[in-house]
Amino acid sequence: MKRIDRSDKVRNNFHQAKWDEPIIFELSQKGERGIQVPRAEEDIVTQVGDGFSAIPATMRRATGPLLPEISQPRVLRHYMRLSQETLGADVNIEIGQGTCTVKYSPKVNDALSRLPGMAALHPLQAEETVQGILEIIHKTDCFMREISGLDRFTFQPGSGSHAILTMASVVAKYFEEKGESEQRNEIITTIYSHPSDSAAPAVKGYKIIHIQPDENGYPDFEAFKEAVSEKTAAFFVANPEDTGVYNSRVVEFTELVHKHGGLCGYDQANANGLLGVTRAKDTGFDMCFFNLHKTFSTPHGCGGPACGATGVTTELEKYLPGPLVDQVGETFTLNHSNTFDPKSVGKVRSFLGVAPVILKAYSWIMSMGAEGLYEVAKVAVLNNNYLFRKLMDIECVDAPYTPGKQRVEQVRYTLEKMTKDTGITTGDVQRRMMDFGMHYWSSHHPYHIAEPMTLEPTETASKEDLDEYIATLTQVFKEAYENPAIIKSAPNNSVCHMVDGSGVDDPEQWCITWRSYLKKTTPNQ
16 A cells, blocks of 8 residues: 655645535424423422413413424434534644634543533522532632732623623723713724724724824824823723734833723733733733633634633722622622622623633633743744744735734734735635635734734644644645636635625625524515
8 A cells, every 4th residue: 555645744635524414494394303302290290380381471482482303313414514514623723713812622621511510500509509610710710810910800701802892881880980971982992903892892882093003013102192081981902913013012001091090901812922921910901801712722612602701900890790709718609799789880691601611711721820821822922933934934925014023922914915916815815725624814804904814823733733834825825826726716625615795794685593594585484
C-alpha cells in the first residue's frame, strides 16, 4: 500500500459530508412517535389532579403545540447527518473566527455539566438543596474579581452584548439616582470596539459618539477630548480593539471621563491576551465584562448557551441585577436586596444565568490556576504574532497601523491589494477556505478596513495548526492570481454552494420559526 504524501500541509483532498437533509418539521409524519409517554396513574391523578385543569383558562393553548412527529431512528439519522455538515473546533482548525476567541473546551468540563446532580438542578429549588452550585457561582465571582480588580460580578447576562446592555443599565440607574439622567445622555465608544458597545447603550436611549483612530490606529485622543463633556454618561471601549492594537494611554482616557463626572466600562469580551497582565480596575474602569464562552473556554455555541459576566466597583454594586450570591459563614445564600430595590436594574434575565456555563468556566480556571491563566495570555499573544509575521511576508497581505509593532491577541488584516489585482474579495476567500474544512472571518459591518480578514488563533493552536492554516491561506492567495475561477465557484467541497444573500436585508423574507415560514409561504395560513 502506498503511503499518503503528507509533505504538503494543505488538505487538498478535503471533502465534507453533504446531505440533502430536510428540516425536522418537513420530516414529520402525523401519528409517528419516537416514544410513548405513559399517562399518569389513577392514584397520582386522585392526589394531584390531571396537571391541566389547574391552569387558568386564559393561559391554556387553543391548539396543541406544533411539534414534529417522528420516530427515534429517523431523529437519530437527522441529527447525525446535520452533525456531519458542521464545522467546529472539534473537527477543524478554528483560527479564522476572529474576535470570538474560539478555543478548545476540555471534554471533562462537558462531562461535569452533565452529571445527574447538575443536570437535574432547578432554579426554584430551596437554597439548602443547591449549596454546591451556589458555592461555584460565588467562587467564580471571586475569580472574576481577582482577574479584573473589580469588586462584584453578576452572571445574569446571557451574552457579551447583554452584558454591555447591563453596564448601560447600571450607568442609567447611577445617573438617575444622582438626578442627572437628562443631562448625561451620551456614551462614547470607538469604531474598532465591538459594535455592541454602540448598539446596547443605544437600546437604552443613549446618543452614541464614535471616536475615529489616529494615524497609528489608537483612538484619537484629541478627538476624544473634544467629545467628553458634561453630557458624557460613560465611555465603553474594547482594548485591545478588534485590530489587535492595544491603547497604552487608556488611563488618560478614563481619567478624563472621570474628571467630567462620567463612568468607564471595559469591553473584555475576549481578554485572552491580557490575563495576568493588566486589569480593568488598574486602568481606571468602573465596570467591565468577560464572556465566559470566549476567554474562559466554555463552548461558544453559536449564540448560546452563553454568559456575560458583568463586574463593577463597590460604589456601583447596589445597581447590579439581583439576586447575588453571598457567603455567610459556611453557607451560600441568595441576596435579593438588588432584585427588588427600585434603585437597582432589578433583573436583566431570569434567575442567575446559565449554571452549566458557569461550572465549565469555574472548572477551567481551577485547572489552569493563576500561573496557567498567565501562560494562556503569553501563548495566545505568541501564536498571534507568529501568524502575524508569517502572513505579513505574503505580498498581497497587509495590516494597517502601528508598523513594526506586534499586536495582542488578534489582527485585522487587509486584502485590498489582492482585490485590486485580481477581483477576488475577502468574501470569496471566506467561501474558498470552506473547501479545506476551515473557517475564516472578515469583519464586523460596516468595513472600516478595506477587504478585511480578522484572525485570532488563541492559545489552543499548535505551531503545526498555525502552519497548516498559513499554508492553506497562501495557496488560496496564489489561486487568486493564477486560478481565480476555482475561488469564484467556491465552496466546491463543502456542504453549501453559493449562498443567496438577497433576502438578508428584507424583513419580509425573514422566517425565524417554522410557523412564520408557513405563514409566509403557504396561502391561507
